[in-house]
Amino acid sequence: MAVKVEHVSFGQILHDLSFTLEDGSITLLVGQTGAGKSSLLDLLTGLTRFDAGSITYDEVPLWKGKRVDSDVLRDIGVVFQFPDHQLFARTVQHEFDYSLKPLRLTKAEAAARTREALAQIGLSEELTSQSPLALSGGQKRRVALATTFATEPKWLFLDEPTAGLDPQAVQRLVALLQSAKGQRAGGIVIATHDLDSFFPLADRVLLLDRGRLAACASPKELCEQPDLMQQARVGLPASTMLSLAFQERGIDLPAHPLPPEQMAEIILQQRGGGDREQHRLIERSAQPEPAPANGGRAGVDEIAEQALAASAQLTTGATASAQPPARRTKQLGQLIRQLDPRAKWAFYLLVSLGILVQSNWSGLALATLITLGCMGAANLWQREVWRLVKPFLFFILISLALSGLRFQGGISFDVAAALNTFGQLYRFLLLMVLGVWLSSTTGQLKMKQGLETSLAPLKKLKLPVEAFALATSLMLRFVPVILQEMRRFSRISKARGKSVKGALRLRDIGAVVVPLLLSVLRLGEELSVAMEARGYAKLGIRRTSATRLCMVQNDWKIILIGGLLFALLVSARYL
Numbered sequence: 052m053a054v055k056v057e058h059v060s061f062g063q064i065l066h067d068l069s070f071t072l073e074d075g076s077i078t079l080l081v082g083q084t085g086a087g088k089s090s091l092l093d094l095l096t097g098l099t100r101f102d103a104g105s106i107t108y109d110e111v112p113l114w115k116g117k118r119v120d121s122d123v124l125r126d127i128g129v130v131f132q133f134p135d136h137q138l139f140a141r142t143v144q145h146e147f148d149y150s151l152k153p154l155r156l157t158k159a160e161a162a163a164r165t166r167e168a169l170a171q172i173g174l175s176e177e178l179t180s181q182s183p184l185a186l187s188g189g190q191k192r193r194v195a196l197a198t199t200f201a202t203e204p205k206w207l208f209l210d211e212p213t214a215g216l217d218p219q220a221v222q223r224l225v226a227l228l229q230s231a232k233g234q235r236a237g238g239i240v241i242a243t244h245d246l247d248s249f250f251p252l253a254d255r256v257l258l259l260d261r262g263r264l265a266a267c268a269s270p271k272e273l274c275e276q277p278d279l280m281q282q283a284r285v286g287l288p289a290s291t292m293l294s295l296a297f298q299e300r301g302i303d304l305p306a307h308p309l310p311p312e313q314m315a316e317i318i319l320q321q322r323g324g325g326d327r328e329q330h331r332l333i334e335r336s337a338q339p340e341p342a343p344a345n346g347g348r349a350g351v352d353e354i355a356e357q358a359l360a361a362s363a364q365l366t367t368g369a370t371a372s373a374q375p376p377a378r379r380t381k382q383l384g385q386l387i388r389q390l391d392p393r394a395k396w397a398f399y400l401l402v403s404l405g406i407l408v409q410s411n412w413s414g415l416a417l418a419t420l421i422t423l424g425c426m427g428a429a430n431l432w433q434r435e436v437w438r439l440v441k442p443f444l445f446f447i448l449i450s451l452a453l454s455g456l457r458f459q460g461g462i463s464f465d466v467a468a469a470l471n472t473f474g475q476l477y478r479f480l481l482l483m484v485l486g487v488w489l490s491s492t493t494g495q496l497k498m499k500q501g502l503e504t505s506l507a508p509l510k511k512l513k514l515p516v517e518a519f520a521l522a523t524s525l526m527l528r529f530v531p532v533i534l535q536e537m538r539r540f541s542r543i544s545k546a547r548g549k550s551v552k553g554a555l556r557l558r559d560i561g562a563v564v565v566p567l568l569l570s571v572l573r574l575g576e577e578l579s580v581a582m583e584a585r586g587y588a589k590l591g592i593r594r595t596s597a598t599r600l601c602m603v604q605n606d607w608k609i610i611l612i613g614g615l616l617f618a619l620l621v622s623a624r625y626l
């Protein structure tokens with residue numbers, strides 16, 4: 052079984068990637084922070100859909116239309132970069148139960164797998180009754196690894212598996228992966244910054260540089276060409292740096308990482324002048340070179356040239372006038388996020404009023420275009436928005452059906468009444484989407500500050516302005532928080548529950564819904580603690596503010612645009 056990645060691209064993050072992951076191999080994904088390692092793991096594991104190209108597992112496409120192929124998904128095990136994104140259940144035992152459920156094992160088999168995985172990763176069985184939330188960072192990481200190992204996937208994808216582990220646990224993990232290598236039908240892919248731990252056991256390294264494949268070579272090849280790694284701002288394994296320093300001082304050590312004992316032996320041989328033996332050791336330590344994973348297309352020199360060409364292209368093509376539309380949209384999105392919250396509130400109110408007065412189809416079409424334009428300009432096309440909107444859309448459709456159905460003298464359907472209901476409710480759907488735009492582009496503190504300063508004159512009328520501003524901003528702010536939690540559970544459901552759509556299924560309800568509610572409550576509790584620390588235990592007390600709001604030219608521009616859109620919408624309604 053081999054994984055073939057052909058010309059895969061994903062937004063502005065990953066560009067035209069082609070490589071093959073061979074059976075029985077360990078492949079490292081390395082690159083500086085933000086190079087796209089986690090994003091590539093998400094594409095390889097079907098957690099995210101790529102925009103172009105193809106990924107196949109043993110010639111079976113990973114995606115079947117809009118869903119991940121269920122057989123392929125069962126062969127994949129993922130350990131996320133952050134264990135908190137992966138663990139959710141009441142106890143460690145429930146974590147194992149949830150991961151093992153799709154395998155339909157007997158109770159005894161499941162218990163045996165749990166015991167074995169805990170022992171492999173060096174965790175005590177007593178831990179199974181504890182809440183994963185109460186564990187240390189390193190313990191959480193090990194539970195996340197153990198629950199995935201217990202499912203014995205053919206293909207194992209690990210994102211920063213050694214982050215937060217103590218040296219002993221790192222050694223144990225490395226030994227475990229080493230022994231697992233070759234025993235499985237698939238292979239292991241590790242995204243990591245920990246070059247020292249993983250270079251000695253890897254067969255292939257995929258070097259990512261700003262979303263492009265800068266190299267696909269063996270660790271030995273890469274260490275012998277340190278420029279390539281340094282160009283991609285990855286740095287070198289400490290042992291390679293040590294070898295280079297020795298080389299400068301006349302002691303000839305191989306550049307690729309060696310276990311400390313072997314390195315010490317070679318140094319001793321060199322000092323003793325035992326040339327033959329030393330060369331024998333160097334030869335022995337050189338890793339066998341596996342067949343190139345990219346079908347032999349890119350040798351290191353060739354890859355280095357490609358990397359240089361890619362980086363030259365990146366630096367020369369960076370003038371503002373030549374920017375692709377996607378980058379311009381990103382900049383516009385950033386600009387919107389930096390606007391004064393009062394200006395955004397004013398814009399939101401003006402456009403909302405314009406939407407609310409609509410009563411004809413052309414007006415509603417115009418309102419839809421404006422709302423979509425706002426979302427596009429802020430770069431808010433996430434599927435989560437669709438998830439939030441979908442239930443409301445269903446509600447509209449059901450209301451439409453109910454208001455149109457007539458039962459006098461048989462069943463009939465009053466289209467005019469149904470469309471009237473649709474028109475009424477549709478306006479609220481647009482307001483909801485616009486609310487997501489406002490809350491997603493404005494931080495909670497800024498949102499509250501903006502409301503408070505705008506409503507400050509009403510304080511003289513003894514109105515509870517502060518409480519109103521706080522409640523409104525919290526309500527709006529909670530929407531993205533809930534979206535984020537839903538996204539987390541959807542990833543868990545896909546990666547561990549093996550749900551091909553990533554949606555919560557009926558059978559997941561027991562396992563997932565209670566923890567989801569608990570997690571939202573926990574967020575609420577953390578928020579209330581933070582607010583108390585900030586002095587919100589009592590409203591009406593004067594507080595000093597770390598930032599002062601100040602309207603600049605762009606803020607007045609967005610208010611003006613809001614005014615113009617309001618006028619346009621009103622004229623669409625009345626003219």
Ligand SMILES: Nc1ncnc2c1ncn2[C@@H]1O[C@H](COP(=O)(O)OP(=O)(O)OP(=O)(O)O)[C@@H](O)[C@H]1O
Pocket residue numbers: 064082083084085086087088089090091132
């Ligand atoms: N959900 C997201 N929405 C938009 N952009 C994202 C998202 N997640 C990541 N990115 C962007 O994609 C790029 C690659 O991120 P990614 O997490 O894949 O990098 P990485 O190489 O894994 O980094 P690190 O080593 O820090 O984990 C970054 O520029 C990041 O800002």
